[in-house]
Structure formats: structure tokens, C-alpha cells
Amino acid sequence: MRDNAAAWLQTVDWLLGAALFILAAALAIAVGVAAYGLLRLARWTVGRIRHRFDVARMQTRPQLRPATGQAIDDYWTCRRVWAKPTREESKR
Incomplete structure (x- = not known):
């Protein structure tokens, strides 16, 4: 009976360790994906702000003279x- 209980506890201990490792890996991946998404959002926001600034600046420029x-x-x-002629044209 004790052997069965000890074997069961060792199995459960191994399974809990594996589950903890998988949970930690999933958490690390989730944090990485969230950080990547925030960086993409920040770059998109900066691009939109720059675009709006450029559009406003272009609208305030005077027209070019003909x-x-x-x-x-x-x-x-x-x-x-x-x-200048190309090599092929100069050989003709």
C-alpha cells in the first residue's frame, strides 16, 4: 500500500512540475506577445501623428510659382x- 501511495505521489509531483513549467512557458509567451503588440501600437501611433503633422505642414506651405x-x-x-551615352550606345 505504501509503495502504491509513494509511486502515486511521485507521479503527481512530476506532473505538477511539468504543469508548472508549461504554465511558466505560456506566461512568458503571453508577456512577449503583449509587449510586441504594445510596440506595434506605439509605432503605428507615432506614424499617424507624424503623418498628421506632415499633412498640416503641407497645407500651410505657399504655392510654388509657375x-x-x-x-x-x-x-x-x-x-x-x-x-551621357551608355557603353553600348557609344560603341555604335
Whole structure:
């Protein structure tokens, strides 16, 4: 009888230890998932705040002046000067 009770207690002790280990692992995973969710929420919130700030700043900027003839000429001059042929084009 004592042998049966001792074997049962050892089995229960082992099962309680395993259950405690599983519970601790599940708790650690739950804490990790919660921390990850909070970090994601914080990053999303900062992004939304930054976006709203950028939209407000863009709405307060003055409109750009239309390009003059000289500015357009300067643009095309830069395009022609910096347009270098590729190796294949230069070999032809």
C-alpha cells in the first residue's frame, strides 16, 4: 500500500512540475506577445501623428510659382549636358 501511495505521489509531483513549467512557458509567451503588440501600437501611433503633422505642414506651405521660361531652359540644358551615352550606345 505504501509503495502504491509513494509511486502515486511521485507521479503527481512530476506532473505538477511539468504543469508548472508549461504554465511558466505560456506566461512568458503571453508577456512577449503583449509587449510586441504594445510596440506595434506605439509605432503605428507615432506614424499617424507624424503623418498628421506632415499633412498640416503641407497645407500651410505657399504655392510654388509657375516655372519661367529661363527655368525651363536651364532644366533642359542640364538634361542635355548630363545625358551621357551608355557603353553600348557609344560603341555604335
